[in-house]
Amino acid sequence: MGRAISSLQRLSPTGPTPAVLFGAVLALGVVGVSAVVAHLVLEALHNVGEPAYVLGGALMLRYTFTVRGLSRAARQVRDSLVLGRLDEARAGLRNLVSRDPASLDQALIAAAAIQSVAENTTDSFVGPWLAFSFFGVPGAVAYRAVNTLDSMLGYRGAYEYLGKASARLDDLVNLIPARVSALLLLLSGFWQGLPAGRGWRTLRMDRRLTPSPNAGWTMGAMAGLLGVRLEKQGRYCLGSKFDLPGAHHIDGAVRLAERTAAIAFFVALGLLVVRLSVAG
Secondary structure: OOOHHHHHHHHOOOOHHHHHHHHHHHHHHHHHHHHHHHHHHHHHHHHHHHHHHHHHHHHHHHHOOOHHHHHHHHHHHHHHHHHOOOOHHHHHHOOOOOOOOOOOOOOHHHHHHHHHHHHHHHHHHHHHHHHHHHHHHHHHHHHHHHHHHHHHHHHOOOOOOOOHHHHHHHHOOOHHHHHHHHHHHHHHHHHHHOOOHHHHHHHHHHHHOOOOOOOOHHHHHHHHHHHOOOOOOOOOEOOOOOOOOEEEEEEEEEEEEEHHHHHHHHHHHHHHHHHHHHHO
């Protein structure tokens, strides 16, 4: 997907309106083709035999989500902060966020890592699992295409116009998954004995402070559960009454994300069972 997007974006015309239109065609084309190809591959595997269909489908699904990758990237930043290696922590942060970390101090590096963990509970596993539950492997592949488009094109600057459709499509697709992720974060916090009520109150107060209509839900829940201020300088500040986080708070965020993944797995499995029962 990444290579296809990189190749196609080079063909973008100049000028705001043509770039917006081209970006919309690019986004819909990449998502549609990804879903259709996944469907055709599954059909071909089904014709080969049931084992090939199941194993091939499982492999395709596996590439649409990650849990350990998110945890590993966040813990690498944590380890660098604990050792006082700020340059190494900033370099590791580039695996989690798109912002320039060069000017971030230790607290803001920790905050950025926690924000990414919170937001990526949606993008990395809850979203693709929900898409799979309702629409099968092609749905999960299409969700990953939307997320990839947004991560590559959906930000201001060089792709202000080209990436507008990708960013809006990502916002639309994640309206439900982000809110489910936030509720599951609160549930996992309650499971860990964290103040879920404080997490809920912070979510309700601060969820609209982020430019994205979705990111504030999971980040607000995370800020309240951990009792930390999640700030992006000049853009937003969630949990403003709390102190900025330290390296150890990244551990707390990762544990919350991993427990959220455990709960989300069974939620998605239950939805899948219901869908298959209704279908047949």
